[in-house]
Amino acid sequence: MIARLSVTESATELIRELANKHGDLMFYQAGGCCEGTQPQCFEKGGYYPRMHDAMIGLAEGFEFWIDRDLFDYWQYSHFTLDVLEGFGPGGFSLESPLGKTFKVHYRLFTEEELANLAPVKRSI
Incomplete structure (x- = not known):
């Protein structure tokens, strides 16, 4: 299965x-x-996904949720979680508070990738 989410090395370090x-x-x-549309990082349980929001993958083992309407728009795109200096x-x-901000880079999936995408989990 093709992952919908990947994480850069700098984002991995910050997540840890x-x-x-x-x-x-x-x-x-x-x-x-x-x-x-900036990705936000919370303590688990610090934010509750809305009905039908989509969990597209794990960032270093932690769930990455997307607003249902935003997912409808970006469902054909791969997300790469990165981090930038600045607020x-x-x-x-x-x-x-660390003077950093998470950012997502997008790219469209190829036709071959679309045929083998990992499923999303929807909140209820």
Whole structure:
């Protein structure tokens, strides 16, 4: 199966640092409002996915959820979770006090990849 999500080395290092400090984590990428479409990192249980949101994979073992409407738009794209220096548009995410912000890079799946995509988990 083709993964829908991958994580850069720099994002992996930051996730490990945050997990050491905060314990189990989760990621959520909303479709707008205050945080735009920036992925947010929370302590597990610090945010509850809405009905029919999509969990597209694991980032270092932690669930990565996407807003249902945003997933409908990006369902044919691979997500690469990365991290940048600087303060993102939201500020609610656990990496914000460290002067960093998570970012997703997208690319469209090939036809061959689309035929073998890993399934998503939907919240109820």
